[in-house]
Each structure stands twice: as structure tokens, then as C-alpha cells.
Amino acid sequence: MMVKVTFVSSDGTRREVEIAEGETAREAALFNGVPGIDGDCGGACACATCHVHVDPTWIDKVGRLKEGEAEAELLQFAEGASEYSRLACQIPMEAAMEGLVLHVPAQQY
Numbered sequence: 884m885m886v887k888v889t890f891v892s893s894d895g896t897r898r899e900v901e902i903a904e905g906e907t908a909r910e911a912a913l914f915n916g917v918p919g920i921d922g923d924c925g926g927a928c929a930c931a932t933c934h935v936h937v938d939p940t941w942i943d944k945v946g947r948l949k950e951g952e953a954e955a956e957l958l959q960f961a962e963g964a965s966e967y968s969r970l971a972c973q974i975p976m977e978a979a980m981e982g983l984v985l986h987v988p989a990q991q992y
Contacts, residue, residue, distance in 0.1 A: 885903055885904075886901065886976040886977070886978065888908060888976070888984075888985065889983070889984045891938075891986045892918065892987050893989035900917065901915075902914065904977055905977075907974055907975055907976065908935065908983070908985060909971035909972040909974075911971075912971060919988070919991070920935070922972065924972070928953050928957065931960060931991070932991045933972050934970060934988055935970075935974075935986060936965055936968055936985070937967045937985060937986075948969065961991065962989075962991060971985065
């Protein structure tokens with residue numbers, strides 16, 4: 884099954900893409916050429932270059948950062964991190980994520 888995800892750039896431009904279940908939001912961005920997502924680390928939660936802000940209406944379904952975990956530690960250094968910050972490589976796509984909205988920061992670091 885394919886899952887639709889909308890990426891919103893810092894200038895408000897919206898880009899809807901589709902990605903297969905089991906892939907991540909990072910892969911959705913990279914496979915579809917979404918600007919602003921570098922994903923240099925290869926998807927291993929090691930660099931924070933796939934930082935996104937989960938739309939507030941989705942944060943409870945996606946899940947918030949958990950203090951003390953690697954993702955939270957990496958996002959401490961991300962430009963413009965907020966309570967809605969997540970690494971796109973840590974957001975797996977499943978049917979329940981249909982319609983997910985993610986905001987891409989103006990810069991990653």
C-alpha cells in the first residue's frame with residue numbers, strides 16, 4: 884500500500900508524495916526530490932539532516948521525542964528544533980500515517 888505524505892517547505896510550498904508502507908518519511912522525501920531534506924547519514928539516526936517538524940495535528944499519532952534517546956540527543960543541535968521536531972528517518976510509514984503533514988525547516992543545521 885502507498886501512503887500519501889505532504890511536505891511543507893519554509894516558504895509554505897506544499898508537496899504531496901507517495902511512499903510504500905515500511906519506508907520512512909526520510910525516504911519519501913529523498914525518493915521524491917523534496918528540497919531541504921539531506922539525509923546524509925543513510926537513515927541511521929546519526930546526523931539530524933532529515934529534521935522535520937511534525938504538524939501539530941499529527942504529533943500524537945507520530946509520537947513525540949523521548950528524552951535520553953539518540954534522536955532527541957541529535958535534535959538538540961538541529962537548527963530551529965521545537966517540541967514538534969523529529970528525524971524523518973525515524974518516522975515509518977504505515978496506513979495510519981495516510982495524509983501525514985511534515986514541515987521542512989528553512990535549514991537543517
